[in-house]
């Protein structure tokens with residue numbers, strides 16, 4: 001697709017373009033289903049003999065609400081990134097007064113796809129936030145810098161957080177300043193403006209009523225339950241090896257009863273359960289604020305291109321379009337920071353903490369692999385960027 005321009009027929013090139021889109025989206029689907037499963041493990045049962053979570057329901061995994069939201073949010077946000085790149089490169093052509101008609105057409109298409117993309121991204125982003133509230137409440141609390149739960153909770157539009165230790169001592173006022181949108185967090189999280197949104201300390205202390213009316217366990221209770229599950233698995237294996245059916249059945253019952261908290265059995269201190277609040281909080285604001293900025297940006301592009309004055313004469317705006325290329329990438333990466341930093345300490349939510357997932361290999365081999373990856377990917381990045389820049393400079 002990239003090198004085929006003018007080398008193959010137009011129809012062939014168009015077909016390969018659509019196939020690239022389709023192939024990349026399908027590839028993203030499987031990656032995101034796997035990622036979503038780690039954030040919300042479902043459709044599996046734990047097999048104590050193989051010590052694996054084994055899939056029992058493919059569709060529950062593939063169509064989990066987290067997987068669906070992640071897929072559509074990621075793909076539509078890529079439309080935004082792609083449109084920003086298309087508009088930015090075309091703006092560069094206009095600045096250089098080359099391929100003027102082609103660049104203008106590309107800008108028009110980019111603005112339409114971008115506008116549709118950003119509206120869908122916001123819609124699916126809202127769906128993602130709703131799912132996070134149900135399935136990963138600690139991530140939501142970190143995203144909002146919410147230390148003490150609230151009914152009618154406001155959504156923080158902008159704010160500066162106190163350092164985590166200070167905020168833990170002053171949970172009523174965890175930020176130096178913030179501007180909140182009244183009721184919005186309760187509504188966005190539970191579709192009820194009066195709903196209670198638990199904060200970080202509530203999630204540690206437990207005791208508040210959950211949506212289904214039961215009482216939420218405290219972190220300590222979950223850690224005790226998790227330890228029972230971990231012990232029961234070890235005792236089950238011993239009993240099985242010794243051929244003691246009665247004991248292995250008993251241990252299996254204990255394991256199953258406590259399995260939902262299995263990962264908590266590896267947690268030594270409840271403070272480990274809190275993700276990095278500052279990174280999650282600021283990355284979320286960066287994504288939403290600059291993400292929303294793209295609505296204005298795409299509307300402005302449509303406005304300026306429709307005006308009588310030639311679009312190429314708005315030099316400052318063309319530069320802004322070029323700057324939007326890295327900005328869109330940064331917005332997208334900040335989304336990943338929210339998703340992955342916010343889920344810590346879990347590799348698999350509630351079942352496996354990151355600390356238990358690391359392999360027993362020496363730090364020197366980790367360092368060596370890391371350096372090899374850094375060098376290799378930097379070389380690939382430089383190669384890719386130089387090919388792209390060369391191709392853009394060359395035009396067509």
Ligand code: HEM
Pocket residue numbers: 039069070071073074077078080081121122124125126128129132287288289290291292328331332333334335336338339340342
């Ligand atoms: C403006 C409204 C937006 C909202 C409310 C929103 C909401 C969210 C939420 C809640 C997550 C975390 C999902 C999870 O942890 O499972 C997320 C992740 C993400 N966001 Fe956004 N987002 C918005 C805009 C954007 C924009 C404009 C982009 C990119 C151009 C973007 C790209 C991403 C990416 C790549 C992820 C990681 C994948 C994922 O977890 O879905 N978001 N977003």
